[in-house]
Amino acid sequence: MAQEVRDLVKRYYPDFPIRHCGKIYRDTTEFMNISYGDVIFIDGLHYMVLRDEVERRFGIEDPKYWVKRCRLLETGERKIVKLVFYEEFQMKLGHTEILCHRSPQKEARILDLVRGDMRFMQGVSFQDDVDNNMRVLDLIRGRSLDHEVYGIEQDHETYFRESFPVILEKFIGASEAIGFLHSHGEKHGDVRRDHIWVESKTKKYRWIDFDYTYDFYQNPFALDLFGLGNILVFIVGKVDCTVGTMSEMGFTKDDIGKLSPDDFSIIFQHRLVNLRKIYPYIPEKLNNVMLHFSLGSDVYYDTVDEMLDDLRPCLDILGD
Amino acid sequence: MNPKKVLIAVDASENALRAVEYTGEIVGNSEEFHIELLTIERFPDRDLFATDEEWKEKCAEHQQAFMDFLAKARQILINRGVLEDNIFERYIVSCKSPLRTPPLACSIGTNIAQEIMNIIKDEEFGTVVIGRRGVSKEVEFLFGSVSTKIVHYAKGCTVWVVS
Structure with missing residues (x-):
């Protein structure tokens, strides 16, 4: 041999x-x-x-x-x-x-x-x-979306106004790709920001790793949708905003004290979703999409299309 | 819509059992009611099993549980005085069933609430009865809640949510 x-x-x-x-x-x-x-x-x-x-x-x-x-x-x-x-x-x-x-x-x-x-x-x-x-x-030559975002050396407001619109547009494309899987009865299974690979040459967003599945037949696409919501909150916030990271970022106790449990993720209850409360320049329309993934929400997205119907119009108002 | 044309949407759960018992108590031996027990077959994904045989075995277990439940539900209604001739059962096969060739009217399984709503609308049921699990928001978000969706989307019919 x-x-x-x-x-x-x-x-x-x-x-x-x-x-x-x-x-x-x-x-x-x-x-x-x-x-x-x-x-x-x-x-x-x-x-x-x-x-x-x-x-x-x-x-x-x-x-x-x-x-x-x-x-x-x-x-x-x-x-x-x-x-x-x-x-x-x-x-x-x-x-x-x-x-x-x-x-x-x-x-x-x-x-x-x-x-x-x-x-x-x-x-x-x-x-x-x-x-x-x-x-x-x-092999996809590039790096994961989280590394791509972490690598942008801008303060949040500059990032949000200058870099984020392009990232959101690409994220919408990546979400459409997940919607495509769902329309064929398939789920990605592990929708995470490090499972979007940003190709170095083209800067295209590409999904990797489809081998996860789970016993979830009552609501088969909910976890993919939750994953997309998490990624959206991450790319809007540039980091995961938790009470800990907010303190490190210089937010005061007063700022943090204004937040209620309803402002945080429905699943990861330490992760802030209502980012407009700390970054008031985030448009309400965009913030409302994220709030569908918060503990305070009573209305959830059933499909990727429902989320995208709310998210696409946000592209037009960014930079205003 | 005829409010006495009643659809009870059931799976094989305790919540569904409560919905059946409640309906039986309310309807009793009134002759004018049409009570239909609806079960929409849902099976675990094929991907969760290493072989087709293991998957089929699990699906057969689920199917048997659904069938047993329907028989039990019928008996509960009869015991509460509902007339046998007024009780109907409908079992909708999953389009992905490995146990038989699915008929044209099969369940895609991705939106059970919508499938129930379609039946209510097409067949003019005036009342729909459903059990609620009483779960946290987190669980409702992840696993979905058929009862919540029906409450949100039902039009032209009465919804009884039994929790």
């Missing part, structure tokens, strides 16, 4: 250190064993593993051992190969626990649905020798 990899490396990747050549895998069940220098054989092509992908959240690196950053030896292209990992876990949202699953079949199905639609990551799925579903994904 090692000789086979060495031969491939000599032919396609001569700069690769021979001593790190590993095995060829046609059965990817034991994905923990597949590491740097190993080669995954998929549909007649050879994907050399360079490293496990890592998710960075809250300053912590979380390795995803079932997701491999690879080099397609035959072409030299970088690819991401996602292997089967039937994870099941309880996700805590506020006081509610929701049973979540990873579903490779769901992700493969959505990849088929969105082929050629650059609002989404692109890729193809294959079965390995023992019918594990592997997804081979194109």
